[in-house]
Amino acid sequence: MTNDKLNKNQIEDVSKFFAPENKKKNVETPDGQIIEVNPLSDYFSEARPKVHEPNSSKVVETFLNWARAESLWVLGFGTGCGSIEIPPLLTPRFDAFRFGVQMRPTPRQSNVIIISGYLAVKTLKRVIRSYEQMQNPKYVLALGSCTINGGMYFDSYNTINRLDKYIPVDVYVAGCMPRPEALLAGFMKLKELIKAGKAENANKYVENFDEYKANQKKIIKDWNMPDYNW
Amino acid sequence: MKNLIERLHIKYSLTDIVNQRDNFVYLTIRKENAIDLVTYLKDYEGFSHFVLLSCVDWIEDGKFQLSYFLNQPNKKFDIAIRTMIDRENAEMQSSHHLWKHIETYQRELREMYGINFPKNPRIEENFILEGWDEIPPMRREFDTKRYSEKTFFPREGRKTYDPATYMKDKLYPNAPITAKVNKKDE
Numbered sequence: 001m002t003n004d005k006l007n008k009n010q011i012e013d014v015s016k017f018f019a020p021e022n023k024k025k026n027v028e029t030p031d032g033q034i035i036e037v038n039p040l041s042d043y044f045s046e047a048r049p050k051v052h053e054p055n056s057s058k059v060v061e062t063f064l065n066w067a068r069a070e071s072l073w074v075l076g077f078g079t080g081c082g083s084i085e086i087p088p089l090l091t092p093r094f095d096a097f098r099f100g101v102q103m104r105p106t107p108r109q110s111n112v113i114i115i116s117g118y119l120a121v122k123t124l125k126r127v128i129r130s131y132e133q134m135q136n137p138k139y140v141l142a143l144g145s146c147t148i149n150g151g152m153y154f155d156s157y158n159t160i161n162r163l164d165k166y167i168p169v170d171v172y173v174a175g176c177m178p179r180p181e182a183l184l185a186g187f188m189k190l191k192e193l194i195k196a197g198k199a200e201n202a203n204k205y206v207e208n209f210d211e212y213k214a215n216q217k218k219i220i221k222d223w224n225m226p227d228y229n230w
Numbered sequence: 231m232k233n234l235i236e237r238l239h240i241k242y243s244l245t246d247i248v249n250q251r252d253n254f255v256y257l258t259i260r261k262e263n264a265i266d267l268v269t270y271l272k273d274y275e276g277f278s279h280f281v282l283l284s285c286v287d288w289i290e291d292g293k294f295q296l297s298y299f300l301n302q303p304n305k306k307f308d309i310a311i312r313t314m315i316d317r318e319n320a321e322m323q324s325s326h327h328l329w330k331h332i333e334t335y336q337r338e339l340r341e342m343y344g345i346n347f348p349k350n351p352r353i354e355e356n357f358i359l360e361g362w363d364e365i366p367p368m369r370r371e372f373d374t375k376r377y378s379e380k381t382f383f384p385r386e387g388r389k390t391y392d393p394a395t396y397m398k399d400k401l402y403p404n405a406p407i408t409a410k411v412n413k414k415d416e
Binding site for chain 1: 358359360361362363364367372374375377378379381382383384385
């Protein structure tokens with residue numbers, strides 16, 4: 001049972017980084033009581049993420065995988081230069097919609113996140129928050145050589161080198177910068193993987209949760225959010 | 231404008247004047263008088279536009295060089311005021327009261343070079359980096375490649391082969407690798 005809850009002490013340690021709205025405070029209830037509220041533990045769930053089990057029937061699971069592959073809802077989140085390559089996808093010229101790919105404004109409504117290019121440590125923090133809020137089953141598409149080995153920013157003090165150490169990646173699209181056609185090819189590859197039942201990296205994230213968190217906390221030094229963002 | 235530079239030289243005893251172009255001149259001045267000179271140019275000489283504030287790290291001399299770039303829109307004339315400050319406990323008089331956007335430049339210099347500007351608003355807050363606990367990254371003693379290798383996870387490069395050795399092993403395993411050269415030809 002102890003493993004079921006996240007470590008509270010870790011949250012206490014970093015309280016110096018908290019924004020004012022995240023600090024402990026006293027709140028008056030409608031019937032006049034005064035209670036202490038700790039936003040990080042009271043407003044967010046502390047439960048760990050769970051593995052998304054496949055359906056027991058293989059026929060049903062194959063059907064579900066086909067359905068998932070045909071509706072990829074992409075989070076409109078741009079990091080780095082690749083965010084310029086995404087808007088042309090939605091124009092009539094490339095028309096990603098014919099493959100069942102569409103953009104969504106919030107992580108709660110989407111199941112694919114495109115990491116489009118170099119990722120600063122500051123942005124990685126926002127990516128982790130968005131990724132964890134997305135619905136299962138969810139997929140990560142990494143665009144450009146910066147997400148593979150750092151690309152031309154391999155020696156930068158502020159951009160990560162390997163994305164797969166921080167969040168699990170399903171498909172890499174190499175290039176600097178890949179053209180929208182390459183991105184479409186990446187989507188086709190992702191659909192292939194989903195239909196074959198091989199795009200199970202969201203479960204890998206859950207199984208190796210502590211390892212991923214250790215890697216993330218190694219570089220995000222002002223960790224002022226819950227360990228898992230529901 | 232030559233007239234102006236001469237007057238400034240008498241008034242502030244400039245240490246160096248470099249005429250970069252017809253309409254652009256670098257003036258070097260001691261640290262104590264730098265903000266006085268910027269204020270004078272703004273108030274009396276019509277240099278109403280503050281272009282930028284930049285910094286150069288002269289690590290060999292133990293100095294930071296601050297440059298205040300000013301523009302005179304009517305006469306289309308630019309002046310850059312340079313001043314050298316010590317690298318140890320670097321500190322400079324704040325000039326955020328002259329133009330509002332100097333505030334942002336000074337916060338950036340504080341974060342990237344560690345230069346303190348007392349009384350600048352929000353100078354202690356994070357500007358771009360979050361939770362940075364190393365030496366400021368734009369200082370030249372900061373080794374960015376070593377930091378990157380230590381902090382992030384560098385991916386090993388791919389295997390490479392020397393073409394000559396590779397071809398020899400593949401095609402002619404028994405042949406010598408270098409052609410014999412006669413001493414006469416040399």
